[in-house]
Amino acid sequence: MKRTIKTQLLISFIGLSVIILGAFSWITLTLMETHFADYIEERYDSELARYTSNLESLFSKDKSWENHSQEIGIIGQNALQNSIILRVYDENDMLLWEPSPYETKNTHMMMDHSNQMQHMRRMMPSVENNVVQTQVPLLHDGEEVGRVEIQSMGALTYTIHDALFISDMRKSLVIVALISLLIAFFFALLVAKKVSSPIVAIQNFTKEISKGRYPELALKQTGIQEIDSLMTSVKDFSNQLQRQQEIRNRLSSDIAHEIRTPLTTLKGNIEAMIDGVWEVTEERLLLCHNEVNRIARLIGQIDQINELESHETVLEKTRFDLMELLQQVVNAFQPLFREKDIHYTITGDALYIVADCDKINQVATNLLANALKFTPPAGKIEIHTYKEKQKAFFEIKDTGQGIPPEEVNQIFERFYMAEPSRNKNISGQGIGLSIVKGIIQAHQGQIAVKSEYGKGTSFLISLPLTQ
Structure with missing residues (x-):
């Protein structure tokens, strides 16, 4: 079953919190009981050592057990009050003192059936309640002068206060764990909401884009780097799609206009010649031929872009002088330079590269035609070639009208043209620069543009010297 990202985050966070809190509580309780058990055992051993020490002190008074029966009994009675049964023997293993059968039975019954014992068993069921019997030697100057046999219940080494302390600690850990889990739940809810909300908004936003609508993605920064980056990317993607849609809409109009004009001319001329209004002459046939070529060139440019973008074009590479090629292109444009009174310079040395010369x-x-098109009369165009780091460079720089900053990154897009209102006297389909970029990329080269609006534009092309 699919879950929302909010639910997934919530489940993951709560599950992790349960594991961490459970492990922490278990480790804490285990360590506490272990250390507390060690403490109780030390206390019990200390209490037994006190009894043996008192008995040994009695013997040390006159180095004999005689005349100490009453005092030994007092120590034994004190032990009975703490539910501990003592039996004292001399060095010859003769019994010196033991409680009466009644006292022994009564002590056992008290250990087994007392309210304290029952209560302790409920609070600490894990503690063993068997009778513990030990024998401790009684020493004087390093020699054994007797022994004491001790019987007690293991659970009774824990007092009622000890058991209550352990029980309260368990309850406190449970309460703390539950409170922590509740806090973790609300914290997870906030985090899940903060993370999921912008993603849901982006999801809805992309659904609108898929329907051809481009709403504004109005979301504040979340402070989460990946999500903020995703929001920025989606916004840029939406803006790019919107620009592409505008370009396609304008393209439909531009292409229709570019094809309609020569078709209208063809239709008019042909109908006039068919109707006999115009005589069929070489001049009129040449005009119709030129209009057909105009349509063919437009379609050929579109096909060329498709080939370049689909990497189907085949490069026929040869070794030639780039400087010589540029000089030939410039020579072909000289009549147009003179017509617009454009001053040009071409500088650089011979530079041989391996590429498709055509x-x-x-x-x-295309670049020189663009520079000539957008450079006003009496303007200047500079062409320069040079070599750097196993790459050939050539730059075409003009003093034309330049490109607005917001459009510099869009001029290489297919069919993109600057705002028609600024270029109403300049014809074109916005295809030339797209073809240029495709050819340069096919040669594993790069093209960069720098432009200052109102002052001019510079195109810099780099090509590998050998391929």
Whole structure:
């Protein structure tokens, strides 16, 4: 069953909290009981040592057990009050003192049936309640002068206060664990909500995009790096899709206009010649031929972009002088330079590269045509070549109108054209730079653009010297 990210985060956080709190409580309780048991055992041993020490002190008075029967009895009676049965023997293993059968039976019954014992068993069921019997030698100057036999209940080494302490600690740990778990639940709820809310919003946002709508993603920064980065990426993606949609809408209009104009001219000329209004002449046929070529060039450019983007184009590489190629392209444009009174310079030394000469010619032609198109009369165009780090560079720089900063990163997009209102006197389909980029990338090269709006633009192309 699929779960929401909020539910998944909540379950994971609560599960982790339960494991951590449970492990912490168990370790704490185990360590506490272990150390407390060691403490009780030390206390019990200390109490037994006190009895043996008192008995040994009696013998040390006159180095004999004679005349100490009453005092030994007092020590034994004190032990009975603490539910401990003592039997004292001399060095010859003769019994010196033991409680009466009645006192022994009564002590056993008291240990087994007292309210304290029953209560302790309920509070500490894990503590063994068997009779513990030990024998301790009685010494004087390092020599054994007797022994004492001790009987007690193991559980009775814990007093009622000890048992209550252990029980209260258990209850406290349970309460603390439950409170911590409750706090962890609310904290997990807040975290899950903080993490899931922007993701849900992004999900709804992308659903709107899939329907062709581009709403505004109005979300505050969460402070979580990955989510904020995702939000920024989704916003950029939405803006890019919206721009592409605008480009496609404009493309439909531009392509329709570019095809409609020559078709209208063709239709008018052909109908006039068919109707006999115009005489069929070489000049009119040449005009119709030019319009057909105009449509063919537009379709050819679109096909070329498709080939470049699908990596189906085949490069016919040869070794040639890049400087010589650029000079040939510039020579072809000289009539247009003179017509617009454009001043140009071409600088650099011979630079041999291995590439598709026709494709690089097309790159230079498209870039130079763009520079000529957007450079006003009496402007200047500079072409420069150089070599650096096993790469060939050539730059075409103009003093034209430049590119607005917000459009610099979009000029290489297919069919992208600057705002028509700024370029209403400049024709084009927004295909040339897309072709240029595709050709350069096919050669494993790079193209960069720098532009200052109102002052000019510079295109820098880098190509590997050998491929």
